[in-house]
Amino acid sequence: MHNKFKSIVSVIFISFYFVLGMFSQTSPRFSFGKTRLTITDEFNLSNNLKVYRGQISEEELDRTHPILGTIQIDELELHFTPLVPFGWNQEYTFIYNNTIEYFTLEIPEAYNYLAVEAIYPSAKSLPSNLLKWYVQFSHPVNEVHVYDYIRFINNQGDTLSRTTLSLENALISEDGKLLTVWIEPGRQKRDLIPNKQLGPVFENDAMYQLIVLKNIKDRQGVSMQKDFTHLFKITYADRIQPSMGSFKILPPENNDDLVIFLGESMDYGSTLNSMKIINAEKQEIYGEWQLTNNESTLIFTPKHPWKKGQYQVLIDSRLEDLAGNNLNRLFDSGVSILDKKQLCDEYKLEFSIK
Amino acid sequence: MKTLVTFIITLILFFLTITGNANSSLKANFTTGNPEIKSINSMTFGPKGILFIGDSKSAQIVAIDVSSHPKVDNSKVKIDLLDQLIADMLGTTTDQIQITDMAVNPENNNIYLSVHHGSGTAILFKVDNNKLKPVSLDNISHSKTSLLDPIAMDAKDKRGRELRKWAVADMQYTSGKIMLSGLSNKEFGSTFRSIDFPFTKEQNYSSLEIYHAAHGKYETHAPIKAFVPTKIKGSSHIIAGYTCTPLVIFPTDQIKPGVHNKGRTVAELGSGNSPVDMIEVENEGKRYLLIANSNRPLMKMEFSDLEAYEGSLTTPVIKKGAAVGVDYVNLPFVNVQQLDNYGPSGFLIVQRESNGNLALKQGRTWWIEK
Incomplete structure (x- = not known):
């Protein structure tokens, strides 16, 4: 009887282990960086890996689109390379062999944040028909809707409207660090409709601030740490050709x-x-x-x-x-x-x- | 009877040979490889499934062959939350992406979208059964030409320093030529170029200065934001849209390098606005010009009205926001960000709807009727 009981217990135990082995959801060993997610799992190398943006629950997976990328198997490791690099401080979810895992890339403490290094024209006194600004950044700036982060504020603290030429494709130097900002030419050029109806962007004898908002981002998707402010005074229009x-x-x-x-x-x-x-x-x-x-x-x-x-x-x-x-x-x-x-x-x- | 059959077969063979030659001659200098596209600022289709890509970052125009892409049934195309979908697929947020252009292959209605990601990556998507599929540009049949003139290229080689850059605003293909408009980062001017296709080493390169008289006293040589090559009274013209928002027509045969080209302003479409895209659509034998705008609804202008308007606007519009010149109708599509032809008489848009949804969808042909 005792032996029979032992046999039954053994069968149950073995069966339990067998079932557990088939359906267990042990966490895969994984590591991640800006351009790669690596899974080290020597028994289950396969392509059934999907990566998602955000922290996604199992129920939400069907309604979410996985991130585009390529999968490579390298000896005993599986690598996922996203089409565009993973973002800092962005949560991600991946599902692998029926297991959900989450990861986030924290911004390194020594991160070199984007900053404005120079602004041109640098003179504090400028003509009212000024046409262009150049913003020199410390490293390549994110071009997506970049002009939305440029503001001009008058002495009363009001933000001026329709000041710059909004371009779908940003004018940025080859190294990605010098942004050209056009002051709305239609307002600066005499006799055009915007000039007639709204007048020039800047008024004579007035003080203004050019502000680059701190939520402008670098190419890693990380914002500046504080607004950049440049104070300048407007004088009379320059209508003399350089000679x-x-x-x-x-x-x-x-x-x-x-x-x-x-x-x-x-x-x-x-x-x-x-x-x-x-x-x-x-x-x-x-x-x-x-x-x-x-x-x-x-x-x-x-x-x-x-x-x-x-x-x-x-x-x-x-x-x-x-x-x-x-x-x-x-x-x-x-x-x-x-x-x-x-x-x-x-x-x-x-x-x-x- | 035998003679007739032989004649018909010969005719068919001749036709096939001509077609084949035309096809192969356009792609004769195409090579398969990586065209090293760094940005996709503007796209337009030419014949035979050739998609032209304006790449400002690499200062090049790349013609890629997408004729092998299978035809997709897009007759019921509708993608909601398009920006959210793209952001999900790139593992990023919507403020990190920008849809830079949309192009529809006129031969099979396949739809392509170009996207810029904040990391500086350009991605081309093809719409497939209301889903987006990335198109790999790493190993593709292509031909390309530089946007730098030979002098500038020489200078760059020698000095290795930054030269003038310019952003492609719009690009169109017509009769063996790519036409481009853009803006430099150094001078405010009309940069309008015409480049022969197929591209050759001895590139016929024209940089054209196009002006429009701005109300008599001062003239402007502002950059063209959007344009269409077309026929006005049977002859080739360009209809160009500028910021704030004059609509100007130029006879194409008069636009020549070194010649001061001055257009005729046929409409002012209201201030505080900028044209985004323009297309020509034909329906029931009538031609229409559709203009998508940054700050006005989609406009429909009849070509018959354009052709009948022989004047040129020379006096400023005094009434704020008012439009003058050739008449047009506002269609009920606001915030249209991308516009292209779809089929012979339809149109396709990317629209930010009033509820905030960014949708890729067809405009009903019903709107393109008299």
């Missing part, structure tokens, strides 16, 4: 930098892209251009020491001042003037090294 006559060149001596005084603050983006130096043999002199003194002075540091001889600074006629006036025309030029005028594409400044 070659006001450019003064300070020829370098020995291995000095070349300095060009521009006579007024110029547009950051167009100025840095409008200059080129050639020698008497028409060979380009390579080096670094820098704008200083509220973007009114250009400094050129040659890559190699200067050699004696004649040089020319070639200046693209599209070089603009802060109001979009270039070497060939005013931003809102008259129809008849522009039609008749013969324009050249490039201007020259000469200097020599003795």
Whole structure:
């Protein structure tokens, strides 16, 4: 009897273990990073892995769409690589072999948060028909609806409306760090309907703040830690074309930098892209251009020491001042003037090294 | 009788050869591989299942061959919570994604959506039975051309520093040419380009300056936000929409490099607004222009009215928000973010509905009737 009982208990025990073995939901061993979820489970390597955004309950799974990604099996590990990297502070759910697991990538303590490093124009006093701003970020900025995070506030604390040109595709430099913001040209350019009906964006003799809201994100989806604020004063409209006559060149001596005084603050983006130096043999002199003194002075540091001889600074006629006036025309030029005028594409400044 | 049969067979073979040659000539310089698309700012279909992608980040236009994608029955297409769906599929939040364009293959009504993710990733989706399927761009038959002119490319090689960048605003294919409008990050101007297709090494590259007279005193060379190549009274024209919101027409044959091209403003569609997309739709023998807007409902304009309007608006609109010029009808579709043709007389939209739902859906042909 005792043996019989032992046999029955053994059968029940074995059966229980068998059933448990078939349907048990032991947690898989897993690890995760920004670009990969790895499951280490030597007995159940298969592709039945699905990853979801958020903390999803079993009941909700059917109503939720799994994250797109690729699965690879590498020896005894299974890797899931999402189509776009996992986000910081974002909860995720994965289901593997009928087991639900959750994970979250916490932002590292030493995370290098996005910040505004510079703003152009940097001068505190600006013309009312100012056309562009450039925001220099510390690292690549998230482009999705990026212009929604730029605000202009007047001295009374009111947010100005319809200030910038809203572009579906953001204008960002190749390194992802310099954002171009156009002040609504229709309001800055005289006689257009927005200008007639709403007037220019900024009023003379008034103080304003440019604010980059802290909820702007970097490409990792992480926001800035605080708003960036830049205070500036508006003066009268600039309706004078930049002129070659006001450019003064300070020829370098020995291995000095070349300095060009521009006579007024110029547009950051167009100025840095409008200059080129050639020698008497028409060979380009390579080096670094820098704008200083509220973007009114250009400094050129040659890559190699200067050699004696004649040089020319070639200046693209599209070089603009802060109001979009270039070497060939005013931003809102008259129809008849522009039609008749013969324009050249490039201007020259000469200097020599003795 | 035998002669007739032989003639018909020869005719069929000739026709097939011509079609085959036309097909192969368009894709003759296509190669299979990774076109290294970094952004999808604008899309449009050409013939033979060729999808053109405007990639501002890589400063290139890429033509990809999607003719092998099987035809999907999209006759009952309707996807609600489209942004939520995309965010779920990318494991992200809706504020991290942007639908940058939508294109419908006119040959089979397959629908494509391009999405930009905040990480800088561009994704192309195909709509399949009201679901989204990603289209891999890693190994695809393609041909591409640079948007940098040869001088700029040379300069970039030498100096290795940042050059002018510009964002593609709209792109259309017509009669062997890709036309593009865009805006530079350095100068405010009308950048309108025409590039021959198939792309060649000796690229016929035209950068065109297009102006429209802004009320007599000052003229503007603002960038074109959306445009359609079309026929006005039988000759080729471009209908262009600008911010705030003049509608301007240009005779295509007069737009030439180095020529100061000035268009005729035929309508002002109200201030505080910007055109988003424009298409031409034909129904029951009548042609209509549909314009999706940032701050106005979907507009329907009859081509017969456009053609009949011979004037040019030269005086400012005084009444705030008022529209003048060629007449149009507001259709009951607000916040239309994407618009394209669907079939010969239909249209497809991505619309933020009044309840907040972002929906991909068809507009009923009923609206495209007299």
